[in-house]
Amino acid sequence: MSERKIRVLIAKPGLDGHDRGAKVVARALRDAGMEVIYTGLRQTPEMVAEAALQEDVDVVGLSILSGAHMALVPRILDLLRAQGQENVKVFVGGIIPDEDIPRLLEMGVMGVYGPGTLTEQIIKDISAAVSRVERSSQR
Amino acid sequence: MSLAESVLQGNRLALARLLTQVENESQEGVEELNRLFPYTGKAHIIGVTGAPGTGKSSLVNQLVYALRHPEGAQKPVRVAVVAVDPSSPFSGGAILGDRVRMRDVVGDADVFIRSTASRGALGGVAASTANLVQVFDAAGFEIIFIETIGAGQAEVDIARLAHTVIVVEAPGLGDDIQAIKAGILEIADVIVLNKADRPLADNAERTLRMMLELAGNRQRTKAEGEQPSKGWTPPLIRTIATEGKGIREVCEAIQEHHRYLHSSGEWGRRERLRLQTELENRLQAILLKRLQDAISVETYEHLLNEIVSRQLSPYQALEILLDGVEQ
Numbered sequence: 418m419s420e421r422k423i424r425v426l427i428a429k430p431g432l433d434g435h436d437r438g439a440k441v442v443a444r445a446l447r448d449a450g451m452e453v454i455y456t457g458l459r460q461t462p463e464m465v466a467e468a469a470l471q472e473d474v475d476v477v478g479l480s481i482l483s484g485a486h487m488a489l490v491p492r493i494l495d496l497l498r499a500q501g502q503e504n505v506k507v508f509v510g511g512i513i514p515d516e517d518i519p520r521l522l523e524m525g526v527m528g529v530y531g532p533g534t535l536t537e538q539i540i541k542d543i544s545a546a547v548s549r550v551e552r553s554s555q556r
Numbered sequence: 557m558s559l560a561e562s563v564l565q566g567n568r569l570a571l572a573r574l575l576t577q578v579e580n581e582s583q584e585g586v587e588e589l590n591r592l593f594p595y596t597g598k599a600h601i602i603g604v605t606g607a608p609g610t611g612k613s614s615l616v617n618q619l620v621y622a623l624r625h626p627e628g629a630q631k632p633v634r635v636a637v638v639a640v641d642p643s644s645p646f647s648g649g650a651i652l653g654d655r656v657r658m659r660d661v662v663g664d665a666d667v668f669i670r671s672t673a674s675r676g677a678l679g680g681v682a683a684s685t686a687n688l689v690q691v692f693d694a695a696g697f698e699i700i701f702i703e704t705i706g707a708g709q710a711e712v713d714i715a716r717l718a719h720t721v722i723v724v725e726a727p728g729l730g731d732d733i734q735a736i737k738a739g740i741l742e743i744a745d746v747i748v749l750n751k752a753d754r755p756l757a758d759n760a761e762r763t764l765r766m767m768l769e770l771a772g773n774r775q776r777t778k779a780e781g782e783q784p785s786k787g788w789t790p791p792l793i794r795t796i797a798t799e800g801k802g803i804r805e806v807c808e809a810i811q812e813h814h815r816y817l818h819s820s821g822e823w824g825r826r827e828r829l830r831l832q833t834e835l836e837n838r839l840q841a842i843l844l845k846r847l848q849d850a851i852s853v854e855t856y857e858h859l860l861n862e863i864v865s866r867q868l869s870p871y872q873a874l875e876i877l878l879d880g881v882e883q
Contacts, residue, residue: 421580421582422580422648422649422673422675424576443651444651446649447644447647447649447650447651448644448646448647448649449647449649450647450648450649451649452643452649452650452652452673453649453650453651453652454652454653454655454671455651455652455653455655455656456655456656457653457655457656457659463662463663464659464662464663467662467663468655468662470568470569470572471568471572471668471669471670472572472652472670472671473572473573473575473576500568500569501569502569
C-alpha cells in the first residue's frame with residue numbers, strides 16, 4: 418500500500434569531528450523524499466557496514482575529511498560485498514584530492530562530491546543509480 | 557528458499573530485506589508475513605515513548621546493553637529495536653537519527669536495530685510497525701523495543717502495540733497540570749525520569765508521584781469487584797541514561813511487569829487487544845482504499861469546489877459521496 422522509498426545511510430567513518438557537510442546532504446536527501454539514516458560521528462568501517470545491513474539501505478554516503486579515504490572506502494566496500502550487499506551504491510563526500518577520485522571510482526564508488534557540489538547533482542545521481550539497480554534485479 | 561525460511565534460519569541479510577518488504581507492504585512481504593505468523597507470539601514487546609529530547613534513544617541503548625550483559629546467572633536475551641522517527645509531511649522524506657545514540661550495542665550479532673519512518677501516521681508509530689515487530693518475533697528475538705517518535709499528549713498507539721510501555725520524562729518539561737491531563741502518562745507501565753541530575757528533577761519527581769497517587773486512588777474507587785492489591789502500580793525510576801545510572805532498576809521493572817502480566821492474566825488480554833487492533837487497522841485501511849477507489853476524481857473535485865464556494869457543507873457533500881458509493 419505504501420510506496421517504496423529510497424533509503425540512504427549517511428555515515429562519517431574515521432576520526433574527524435566535522436559533520437556539517439554530512440548534515441547538509443542528509444537534509445537535502447530528506448527534502449527529495451528519501452529516508453536517510455544518520456549515524457553520527459566517528460564510525461568504524463564495521464559499524465558502517467553493520468548499519469547498512471540492518472537498515473537494508475540502497476545507498477551509503479560517506480563523509481570523510483580526514484584524508485583516510487583510501488583506507489576507509491575500500492574496507493567498507495569489501496565489508497558490504499562480503500555480507501551480500503554488492504548492489505548497495507556508495508558515494509563519498511568531503512575533502513578528496515583530485516588524483517584519488519579516479520581510483521575511488523575504479524573501486525566501484527558511485528560518485529565523489531567535493532565542496533561546492535550542488536545537492537541536486539547528488540540527488541539526481543542517486544535516483545539514477547537506484548533505478549538502474551532495480552531494473553537489473555527485475556530481469 | 558523463501559525470505560521467511562532464511563529468516564527462520566537466522567540469516568541477517570534476509571531479515572533486513574524482509575523488513576523492507578513488510579514495511580512497504582509489498583505483495584511478497586504480505587505473503588512472507590503469512591508464512592511467519594505461526595512463529596510469532598513469543599517476544600516481550602516493550603514500547604518506549606516520551607517527549608522529544610527526553611532521552612528515549614539513549615535509554616534504549618543502555619537497556620539493550622544491560623540485557624546483553626546481565627548480572628549473575630541470568631542468560632543474555634536476543635534484542636531487536638524498532639526506532640520510529642517522523643516523515644516530513646511535505647517531501648515524504650525522513651531523517652532517522654536514533655542510531656546516533658545506539659552505539660554501545662553495535663557489533664553484537666544478537667542485537668538488530670531497524671530505523672523506520674512514520675510515513676504519515678500520527679499515533680507515534682508507523683502503520684507498518686506491527687509488521688516489523690512480527691518479523692523480529694518470528695526471527696526469535698526475545699525482547700523487542702519499539703521507540704516511538706517524540707510523543708506528547710495524544711500519541712498513545714504504542715499502548716496497543718506493546719505489552720509493556722515505558723514513558724520517559726525529563727525535568728523541566730511542564731507543570732503539574734500537564735501531569736494530570738489525559739495523555740501518555742495514562743498508558744505508562746513504567747515511568748522513567750531521565751536526566752535526573754538536572755535541576756528541577758526533584759520537582760518533576762514530586763509532580764509525577766502526585767499524579768501516580770491520584771491514579772492509584774482512582775483505581776481503588778473503581779473497585780469492580782476485584783481486589784485492588786492485584787493491580788499494577790507503575791514504578792517511577794530516576795535514571796541518567798548517558799551515564800548508565802538507574803538502568804538495572806529499569807530492567808528489573810521490565811522483568812517485574814512481565815511476571816505481573818503472566819500471573820494476572822493481563823498478558824492474554826493485551827495480546828488479544830493487540831491483535832484486534834492490528835486487524836481493525838488493516839480493515840480500516842483496506843475499506844478506506846476501496847471507498848476512495850470507488851469515488852471518481854471528478855465527483856470528488858466537484859464536491860470539494862461546492863464546499864469551498866459554500867454551496868454545500870462537508871456533511872452534505874459526504875452524503876452525496878456515500879450515496880454514489882452505495883449504488
